[in-house]
Amino acid sequence: MKSKILLSAAIWLCLISTAHVWLNVGFGNLGHKVQVMMGKEKPVLQVGFLPVT
Amino acid sequence: MTKHGEGGSFFRSRKFTDWATVKEALIARSIDAVFILAPMAMQLRADGVPVKVVYLGHRDGTAIVVGTDSDIEDFGDLRGKTVAIPSRFANQNILMHRMMKKWNMPYDSIELQEVPPPEHPSALRVGGVDAYIVGEPFAAQAEMDGYGRVLYHTKDIWEDFISCVLVVREELIEEDPDLVQELVDGIAKSGKWLDGDLAHRMNAAEMAAEHYFGQDPDLLKFVLSKPVDRVKYTNLAPLKKDFDEIMELAFEIDVLSRRVEFEEYVDDSFVRPLEDIDWNMELLPEDPDGGIR
Numbered sequence: 001m002k003s004k005i006l007l008s009a010a011i012w013l014c015l016i017s018t019a020h021v022w023l024n025v026g027f028g029n030l031g032h033k034v035q036v037m038m039g040k041e042k043p044v045l046q047v048g049f050l051p052v053t
Numbered sequence: 054m055t056k057h058g059e060g061g062s063f064f065r066s067r068k069f070t071d072w073a074t075v076k077e078a079l080i081a082r083s084i085d086a087v088f089i090l091a092p093m094a095m096q097l098r099a100d101g102v103p104v105k106v107v108y109l110g111h112r113d114g115t116a117i118v119v120g121t122d123s124d125i126e127d128f129g130d131l132r133g134k135t136v137a138i139p140s141r142f143a144n145q146n147i148l149m150h151r152m153m154k155k156w157n158m159p160y161d162s163i164e165l166q167e168v169p170p171p172e173h174p175s176a177l178r179v180g181g182v183d184a185y186i187v188g189e190p191f192a193a194q195a196e197m198d199g200y201g202r203v204l205y206h207t208k209d210i211w212e213d214f215i216s217c218v219l220v221v222r223e224e225l226i227e228e229d230p231d232l233v234q235e236l237v238d239g240i241a242k243s244g245k246w247l248d249g250d251l252a253h254r255m256n257a258a259e260m261a262a263e264h265y266f267g268q269d270p271d272l273l274k275f276v277l278s279k280p281v282d283r284v285k286y287t288n289l290a291p292l293k294k295d296f297d298e299i300m301e302l303a304f305e306i307d308v309l310s311r312r313v314e315f316e317e318y319v320d321d322s323f324v325r326p327l328e329d330i331d332w333n334m335e336l337l338p339e340d341p342d343g344g345i346r
Contacts, residue, residue, distance in 0.1 A: 043062045045062065045063070045085060046084050047066055047084075047086045048067045048084045049069065050070070050088070050217075
């Protein structure tokens, strides 16, 4: 019983983490962040503007 | 806006069409850095949004425009008239208040109407407003097309006028101060390059019109050259005396819900003397997208 609960919790944690990355972070963005942390890619920063001075 | 800095980081510009969306994107942290209106940055901070002004976008670059055949000859003639402003959170609104104080006119002596910047010239043309005050290139638009004339350039009525400021989320400053430094240095270098030679300005007008603004290059060339000090891209450090004045004036007309101290919303630690920075074109990395260097 205990192992079933642990297994269910682990599966739920995996699913909710995947859903979070998918909906809120983006897999491409996550991959880029990992590459930046490993020093393999340079950071990217979006800068917003309106076409008016 | 350069696409990448000398440090190799990539800066991608994201174009917005209205101030409300910019504000929401910043609050939701879907963007970490943005050029916004100076009083709007103050109010965001007053509302508890963790943002800091780290640099200015430019100085001046705003004008009050009236119809070519209008009988308005000075600011006093605007009494009882309707004037378009970009937003109540725009420093153009604060400038109108400052001018009305100078001319001993109450704040309600001119009807100020919020109109999105691109619609200012057409509002004047169809007689929807008697005048408008807006950042370039929309002031020059009416002038170049022949139905508007500049009543005042800001450089003549509020020297070194501030309109847009570079705001970044505090989390970005904490997480990656080097990236913020690279961004500020890039803007400073671009400004120094722009103000260094008229040919640079013409080159920038072509590039910005095609790749960023989607506007007529001749209009941008007009803005950057007639006169050449119509908009300036140096002296971009955020100074306490400038911001304190804007803050007090904004508070007087309820644009701000409370007074905000300079140190609360400004981080000027990224400002470096202009003589210490310069473009070194040899150091710029190749752009893998084949875009603008």
